[in-house]
Amino acid sequence: MSIFELLLAYNLMVTAPDVQGASTAEQQSEPAQVVVGQQISSLDLGESGTDRGTWISSVFVSRNQQPDSSLSGAGPGATGTVVDIAAAPETLTLEASDNSNSLQQVWSNVRQQVNTGRDLLSRYVNQVWQYLTTAKPEAGYGDRDVIAFEAENIALDARDPEPLPKIRSQYVVSPDVEQLHLAAVELLEQEPELDPATFQPEAGIRFNDDNSLTFRVLVGNDRDRLSLIGDFNNWGQDVDLGAYELQPTVENATIHEVTLPPGNYHKMQYRLLDQYGNQRLDLNAPLFSTPAFNRRFYGDRPDEKAINAVIWKPEAIAASDLAPVIDLRGKPLSILETDIVSLALKWTCQNPDSPFYGQMGSQAIDQLYNFVGECGLPEKLAELGYNSIQFMPLDTHVDFWEPDAEYFPDWRYSYQIINYYGKHADFGSPDELRHMINAFHQADVGVVLDVVYSHYSDHGNNEPRDFGPLGYSQYHSQDGWELYGGPWTEWGTRRFTYSDTVRRNIIDAALNNVLNYGFDGLRIDNVNGIDSQPYGRELLREMTDAIHDYRPGAVVVGEGYFGDPYLNRANEYGGAGLTTTYSDRFYLWFTEDLMKHTEEIDSWRLNYMLEQDWPRALLYYPGNHDEFANPGNPFQTRGRYLVDAINGGDYHNRKIQSWSALNLFASSYYLDMFQLWTLQNGNLNDNAPIEWPRLQNSFPNSNVEQIVNLQSEMKDFFISQPAFAPHNMHRNMVRWIDHDNKIVEFERIDFATGQRVYAVVNLGDRSFSDYKIAVSPKEATFRLGVDSDKIAFGGGGHNPEYMESQDNQLTFHLGSYGVVGFVQEDRIEPIDLSPTAAVTVDYEFTNYGPYND
Incomplete structure (x- = not known):
């Protein structure tokens, strides 16, 4: 389940x-x-x-x-x-x-x-509400006298006295956000407290200056005696293993080590042998071998299908080629989620200087890290309006690709992790992964890695690659219990035990991703599964604290589904320190109401959720890998791509543009999958690869081209305006909802300058030639930032580039399923930054508003 x-x-x-x-x-x-x-x-x-x-x-x-x-x-x-x-x-x-x-x-x-x-009852309730509210739009930021929030402190488990307010020199923060103490905001001007160059995991392989090699393994107790066997000692045959036996370290008896004499150990494979003659794998190794990896890097290796740990000496990227580290703080995030195979499989390499030029990703599975980095994909994603990419897990997982197999690696196996240190070797080497991340950085696209620290797979593929007898279950703590193994999950995997030892090991793995590989953040899978376990909450807090000590600009996104505001609160205020977590109740509403006719859309529930959820700084999404894969119900979009669910032809498929825009403009964090915009049918399980040819080979002004170009402009508008940044959120971001016509108006403000930005989303199929919205100030010039009515997007081109507000109103053309955005150009005045009434957070997460007693 x-x-x-x-x-x-x-x-x-x-x-x-x-x-x-x-x-x-x-x-x-x-x-x-x-x-x-x-x-x-x-x-x-x-x-x-x-x-x-x-x-x-x-x-x-x-x-x-x-x-x-x-x-x-x-x-x-x-x-x-x-x-x-x-x-x-x-x-x-x-x-x-x-x-x-x-x-x-x-x-x-x-x-x-x-x-x-x-619905019969709510229809009458809605009519009463509509009658009472149609006299004037809902409150804008300046309308302090109509704020309908109760004075109440945020209810969080703050163990320590509240720190003194921070003095900021670079950022001006919304008074509403100031009191929330969000991690995303409290970290804005934090300087690194630790030098990334000094980081070294407690366990792992260390390459010494004299070419000797030190192995440090988390054994979990001081009794086991493990020895190294591998390519360097004929796998222990006819060799005195005394020189290869690991001993408990002085500083930590659960960490054992041994140093091999100087030599060239690069690419050698190895295992560990215990005192009883049983072999096991080093779970802190940089990678495990796979058939594809072995065939590419070794040619003919007799144990090609065996699973071994691999010694890999990292090669630094030349300083002249190294792109600056990307700081994702203070930015609205437009995130593309993908697995590396789906991203590259149907992409044709466009770089004439690459050896892959003219090839598709399907011809380079064992070199996908190189293919993605060299073949124009980072630049393409930046062009499409994404400022970050989130890769599904690249840590070692149970599925290994056989080069001669008819199938390609399946994204679903990537969540069955068997080593959270090592990177999956099917797609290339650790160095090639670093080069790929650097290529994204050169395109100014941040890279987030999806990691699974909530559960692990106790089983691998069939023999001879069976992981169970070699992996997690072979390690035991000082008391004799399994070091890693907690309760079983409903998916057939095991929860981790979050003891001090295991937490330290996981945190080192997280830091290794951010500091040694260069990822710009982590997406933590199944946060609720972590939080529900003993000491799981400590893991979240300690992990985010450690990451931000080295890189305050790295983001930590949580797949958290129960609306707990603790998760996104800063560490020093008793929170878990996550940058953002998922908005699931909004998504549940989205999956059902997207399928409804215009008049049936429950915009009152939408209004309630947006009002209650904004203080949590949640991530909104029209669909992610789970939503586009796991089956739902006939009245939902879950389990299929949106165009497949809507199935309304070119006209009604345009719903995708406005309903995605609703997610985009409702927060500072947004995520989608590009299969949404290529208008693919099916779901992520049966049609996972992005069908790039639908875009590359589409004829001019085709429906796919138009909708892709519009979504690019929407995202560019979103990430280019400081008003959408997390520190500029405020309680009246939803300026007005037209419940009759299902039109939502957002008011976003850059509090540093006072500049206002308006985004209007038409969720319905009605078109309006002279639609009016309320804006501030009374008279000002507004520039058209995004407009679905442009001829290039299939519209009529009715709206001029610049418009003047009159009596606090803007009038413009708004098409069916239309999206329009305006940026204030003049008469920009400072915003009142005096403290506001305390923000209320609704803790009854199942309370959906007007329908409850």
Whole structure:
């Protein structure tokens, strides 16, 4: 059972609290269910000394439930029933019925019945609200007298006294944001406290100046005696292994080391041998061998299919070629999410100076790091309006590509990690990965790595590449228990134990990514899974603190799904220090309302969520790898690309442009996948590669070309305006929602200058020749920053480049599913920076506003 099924169940319980569960088609004959209780978060709900509240969630999983063996425990194969017991935190049990209806069918029937009554009531409520609010637009930033927020402190678990306010010389921060103490803002002018050049992981291979080699391995106890066997000593045959035995270090007896005499060890492979004659892998090695890696770098190697650790001596990038480190602080982020295979497979190399010139990525799988870096992809992404790229995990994972196989590496296996230090060797060497990251930096595109520190795979591929007997389970702590192994997950993987030793090891791996490979940030997979484990919260706080001590400009994005404001709060204020986390309840609304006719769109719920969620500085997305892969329900877009879900022809497929713009302009953090813009059908599982030929070979003014060019202009508008930066967020960013026509107006402000930026998104299919929005000041010149009505984007070109506001209004043409953005050009006046009323954060995450009592 995946986290997304859990979220769907939350939504079900909100709209239909009388429904306590559903049966699945996959249930076996055994009716009993077990309950796995999980405390999601415990928040301080007020001033210091007040009572605490606890939000409890339980996952019901069949005793006979088995992971999908075809994916080695990958999430999509899991089944089960999820029930929210937030209203009844005591332990419950369920008896599974013999009903053969699927969860999706039950969901659909229940929702249909609930919506019949709910929509009738909400229609009248909406009409009353519309009548009361149509007299004038909703409050702008300057309208302090109509602020409808209660005075309340942010309820977070701040253990230490609140630090003194920071004095900033480079940034002016919105008064609303100032009180939130977001990590993204508190780090704005922080200088590195530690020199990156001094970082060295506690465990790993160290190349000494005299060409000797030191191995330091996290063994976990002081009893085991491991020896090195490998290419350098005939794999232990007819050799005295005494010189290769690792001994506990003085400073840390759980770290063992040995130093080999000077020699050329580069590319040699090795394993560890314990005192009982059992072999295991060094989990701190820079990479594990794969058949593709062996064939490319060794030619004919007899143990080509064996999985071994590899010694790789890094080669520094020449100073003349090294691009500056990218600082992602203070910027609105437009992020492309992809796996490296999907990015490159159908791209044709456009660099005549590259040996890949004219080839497609499918012809260079074992050199994808080089191919991506050399063949114009970094420059293309910058041209498309992305200022950062997020790669799905590149750490060593269970799936290894056989060069002669008919299939290409599947993105789903990348989340089944077997080594969070080593990089996946199918696509090239560690040096080639560094060069690829440097190529993105030269194009001014930051690179974020998706990492999995919440669970690991205890099994690898079939023999002779079986990982289980060689990997995590072979290491034990001082008390004899497994060093790494925690409880099993619903995906068939293992949770980590976040002991001091393991936390230190994971943090070193995270720092290795940022400091030695040059990644500009990390995306932490399954943050809720980490946070729910003992000492998981400490891992998050310690990891972000360590990263920012070396590189304050690096971002840490969390795949966190329960709206816990603790996650994005700065470390010094008791938070986890993450830059941003996902906005899942917004996405759940998005998946359903995108499928509705204009008049059915629940814009009141949208308004409520945007008002309540902005203080969390959440990341918004029209879809990511999970959403475009994992099946949903017929009334949702989940499990397929948006054009496949809409299926409305060229006209209604234009919904993609405005509904994505809604995500883009609602926060300072946005993510999508480019398959969205090539208008691909299917889903990420059956049609993962980006179909670049649909863009490269499209005829002029084609639908694909028009929508790609528009999304590029939207993103350029977004990342080029300081008003969209996180430190400029404010409580009245949603300036006005036209509930009759489903049109949203955002007001974003650069508080350093007072310049205002307006973005208007038409979610409906109606066109307006003279649409009016409220703006400030009363009279000013506004430049057209983005306009879907341009002829190049398939519009009529009705709007001039410059417009004048009159009586606090702008009038312009707004097409169906239209997107328009304006930038104030004159009469820019300073914004009042005096403190505002305390920002309210809604902690009842399942409270969706007008429909609740």
